[in-house]
Amino acid sequence: MRRLFLDPAALILRLYCGAVLLFLSIPIVVAVGVAFGSDKIARFPPRGLSLQWFKAAMTNSSFLDAMSNSFQLAVLATVMTVLVGLPAAIVLVRRRLPGQGALEAFLLSPLSLPGVLYGVAMLFFLGACGFGLTWWGLLLAHVVIAVPYVLRTTLAVYRGLDRGLEETAQVLGANPWQTFWHVTLPLLRPGLFAGGLFAFLISFDNVPVSIFLTTPNNSTLPVTIMSYLTSQDFDATIGAICALQVAVVLVLLYLLDRLYGVGRLTSFGA
C-alpha cells in the first residue's frame, strides 16, 4: 500500500479522484453549512451556530406543503413509472413486433428532449386537452420524463438474462404468469429498483418541467425554492430547506439499503 502512495501515477490518480469528489460535494456542504449559521444573510462559512433557520423552515407552511407535495408526487410517479416501464421492457425484449426499435427510441426520447421544451409542450397539451393545470397533469409529466430511467435499467438487466431461465421454468410446468412472477420479476428486480430510485429522484428534483405545470396550490419543493430565491432577499432558510431535502434523499437511500441492501438491488452478487 505504501508503494501505491509513492508511485506518481497512483498519486495523481488519487488527487484527481479527490478533486472530483470535492467538486461534487462542496455545493452541498456549503448549502447545508449555511443553514446552521446565525447570520441573517446566507454566508459560508457561518459565523456562529444556530438552528433558527431550521425553525423558520419548519414553520414555513409553503415550504412544508411543497415538500409534502413533492414527496407524494415522487412516490406516485415512481410507482406509475415502474408500471409503464416494466411491461414496456417485457415487450421490447421478449416480443418481436414491427417497429420495435422505433418504439424503444420513442419511449427513451424524453432523455434527449430539453426539459424546458417538454414543459412548455406539456403545458399547451394539457391546456388543449382541457385538462388544465392540475396535480394529475404534473404527475403525468413526471412519469413521462422518468420512464426512460426505469426502462433503460430494466432493459439492460433483461437483455443480460439467460433466456433459458424462463424457458426452463415453462418446460418444468410454470404457466406464463407463474414464470413471470417466480422467475422474470425477481430477476428484473435489480433493474426495477435502480430505475425506480432514479425515477424518484428525477421527480423529486425536477424544475424545468414542473415550473410550467405547478400552481401556487400544488407547487413542488424545487419550484418553491426557485421562486423563493428569485422573489425576495433570501435568507438562510433556503439552506435549511436544502439540508432537509438532502436528508430526505439520504434517509430514503439508507432505508432502501437496510431493507434490501443497495448492493443486492443492483446485482445478485454474494
Add this chain to the structure above:
Amino acid sequence: MTNQRAQRTADVELRAFHKRYGAVVAVESLDLKIEPGEFVSLLGPSGCGKTTTLRAIAGLVRPDSGDVIVGGRVMNEVPVHRRGLGLVAQNYALFPHMTVLENVTFGLRMRRMPQTEALRRGHETLATVQLDKMAERFPRELSGGQQQRVALARCLIVEPDVMLLDEPLGALDKKLREAMQVELKLLQRQVGITTIFVTHDQEEALTMSDRIAVMHNGRLQQFGRPQEIYEAPQNRFVADFIGACNFLECRVDARQDGSVVVRLEDGVTATVAVAAGTPAPSIGASVIATVRPEKIILRPAQAKTEGHLYARLEQLVYVGTAIHYHLRTAMGTRLIAYRQNNVAPPPELRAGADVHVTWDATSARLLPD
C-alpha cells in the same frame, strides 16, 4: 417408484417436422421415432438443426409444418408448461435467486403440491444426486458439476415423460465431463426415462446413447445404434463427422458376395465390404471406400510388390495411448492410421519411411452413396 416412472415414460415421434427462420431452413422434413425409455442423441455440428428439433419437442419452437407426438398425443397445440417434460438447458439455467432446494422443488411448487410434500421430495431427490447437504446454498456457491446435478434433480423431480438435455455437459472440463457422462447414463438407466440429448460431441454421443440421430444442414443423415453409426456410416458426412475416416476414390473391378474388388491408384486392388441391403455397384463404377484409421495396418516396406498399396510416412503424432501416422500415397492421397501403444512401435515406422498399407478385407467399406 422406479416402476411408476417407467410406466410414465413415453415415446416421442416427429412427423415431417419442418422449420425455417426467414430464408434459412433450420430443419427439413424430419421423421424420427424414439422408443419409450430410450436414450437418443441428436448429434451434429452447430446449425445442423438439433437444438431446433429439441426446442420443437419442448414446445419452445413452433413447427412450420409436421407433428410433434409425445406418448401418442399430438403436442402441436399443447402449451409448453402442460407437456409434462423436463429440461436441462445449456449452462443449466439454475434460478440464481433461489436456493438449491427451491430450484429443485420449482416444478412441484408450480404444480401447487403441498409445501411439506414438495420439501420431502426435494430432499429425497437431492439425496439421489448426493447434494442433500447443499440444499440451502445458492447456485453460484456450487461447482460446475454440482450445478449440473442440481439441474438434473430439478428436471427429474417432476417425473417428466421425456427428459430433454441441451448440451448439459458442454461447460464442464474434460475429466468431469467424462465422469458426468457415466453418472448421467446410470441415472437415466435407473429411472428408465426417455431422454433426448443434444450434443455436437461425437464421443459423448457414442458413449451415452442407445441410438444416435446424426443431423446436418437441417436433415437427418442417419439414425442408428452407436456401433452402426460408426461401423456402417450411410454417407460421407456421417463417416467424416463420427471419428476420423480415410476416404479412397476407386473403381469397381469385380463383384463378389457381399463385397467388391476395387482398383485403387496405380493398379492397386483391394477387397471392400458392401453394406447389407445395398446393391453392389456395377463394374467400372466410380465409388468411395472408407477405412477407419485404427483398422489400417502399417508394415515396413522392404521390397515393393506389384498390387500393394505403399505410402510415405510424413508425420508421427504421439497422443499417449496411440501414435497417429500421417501418410501420403504415391498419387498424393492423404491417409491417417492409428496404432495403439500396447507394444513398442517398430523403429522402421519413422518419418520419411515408405510403408506398406493394408487392412482386413472386412474393415474397408463402400460408402452407400
